[in-house]
Amino acid sequence: xxxxxxxxxxxxxxxxxxxAITYMRGWGLTIDIPLIMFVIEGSAVxxxxxxxxxxxxxxxxxxxxxxxxxxxERPDEAVRGIGIDPADVRIVINTHLHWDHSSHNHxxxxxxxxxxxxxxxxxRRPVPWQNRQFEVLDGLDPAWLRGADRIRAVDGDTAVTxxxxxxxxxxxxxxxxxxxxxxxSTRYLIAGDCVYLYENWEGDTEADxxxxxxxxxxxxxxxxxxxIESFDCEVIPSHDPKVIARRIFV
Numbered sequence: 670x671x672x673x674x675x676x677x678x679x680x681x682x683x684x685x686x687x688x689a690i691t692y693m694r695g696w697g698l699t700i701d702i703p704l705i706m707f708v709i710e711g712s713a714v715x716x717x718x719x720x721x722x723x724x725x726x727x728x729x730x731x732x733x734x735x736x737x738x739x740x741x742e743r744p745d746e747a748v749r750g751i752g753i754d755p756a757d758v759r760i761v762i763n764t765h766l767h768w769d770h771s772s773h774n775h776x777x778x779x780x781x782x783x784x785x786x787x788x789x790x791x792x793r794r795p796v797p798w799q800n801r802q803f804e805v806l807d808g809l810d811p812a813w814l815r816g817a818d819r820i821r822a823v824d825g826d827t828a829v830t831x832x833x834x835x836x837x838x839x840x841x842x843x844x845x846x847x848x849x850x851x852x853x854s855t856r857y858l859i860a861g862d863c864v865y866l867y868e869n870w871e872g873d874t875e876a877d878x879x880x881x882x883x884x885x886x887x888x889x890x891x892x893x894x895x896x897i898e899s900f901d902c903e904v905i906p907s908h909d910p911k912v913i914a915r916r917i918f919v
Contacts, residue, residue, distance in 0.1 A: 671853035672711040672832050674905070674918040677747040679722035680704040680738035682769070689882040690865050690908070694873070702866075702908040704736075704769055706744055707859050708751065709850055712830045716753050717760045718744075718780065719848050719859050720907070721773035724812045731809055732768065732801060745776040760829060764861025764907070765842040766792040766813050767802045767883075774816030783835065786822040788844025791885075799842075802883065838863045838897070840890025841881055849900060852919050856902040863893055866909045870897075 682702050687695025690702070707719040721744050728736035741747065745755040761780040763771045766788050774782050792811065795803045804811035827835040832851035839845055841862045848859040862881055864870045869879045878894045880887060897904060905912060 671919070672709060672850055673852065674850055674857060674859070675708045675710065675751055676905070676912045676916050676918070677706045677708060677742075677744075677751070678703050678913050679706045679742050679744050679747055679773075680725060680736055682723075682728075683735040683737075685734075686882075691868060692880045692882050692884075694879065703910055703913050704738075705907060705912055706747060707848075707905075708748060708753065709833060709848075710753075712833055714830045715757055715759050716748070717762065717829065717833060718748065718758050718777060719762045720764055720770040720861070721761060721776065723769040724772040727768070727772075727804075727809070727812070731804065731806055743776075744773040761816070762829070762835065762846075762848055763788075763813070764847065764859070764863075765845045766811075767842065767862065768804050768812055770861070770907075772812035772815075774813060774819075777816075780816075780819065782816050782820045783823055783827070783829065784820055785835075785837065785844030785846050786824050787839070788842060788846075789820070789822055791843045796885075799883075799885075836896070836900070838893040840886055840888075840893045841884055843885055845893070847897070849902065850918075854919060856900065857918050858897060858900055858902040858904050860897065860904050860906060862907050863890070863897070864904055864906045866906050867904075867911060868909075869906065870904045 687698040709717040758777040834849045
């Protein structure tokens, strides 16, 4: 059976400052973005979920962000909407451990959660300027810990199953990773926040590619862009409305 990727909306964030998405570009402008969870179907291990969205209840108090999520957008309900029982998901992949990508791993009770070991190490003790993104805050336990008993740490590029491979893409965070998927007609890369928008990948007159304004290491980020170029793939960004509009990647 051939592999298929479905992009599911699991919420929307409003009023982000443009330079937080497109490095040093768009001062004074804001942008609204979708939160996207991906489901890979057709593998030998059953459906694979990539990223599990944000805990909306924490958005304003802890993240200073206006975020909405409709009833059918909660990750477990979103997969039910495409005919998948959350209990049948055996693998969840977090591209990184920022709160908006990892808050609902626990909603897939039988899934092993795959995260880069470097990411886990950093998430436990981030640099102070990234405490909020990793929810290392007084009075709050990071949401990703809800599924911590099922985490399997990986180190670098790792085969998940036939046609699905984790690839290391540090820069945005130390252990950011993407997911290469060999679909029927195309090789796709679910890029995580290495690529927020198609605009980040397509670049502008000054640069071939544009990193996020949230980053740990710009040198590693550039190297990750070079890696992606070598993959001969179609890049799927993590927060672009065009991804939700397209929805299916085969």
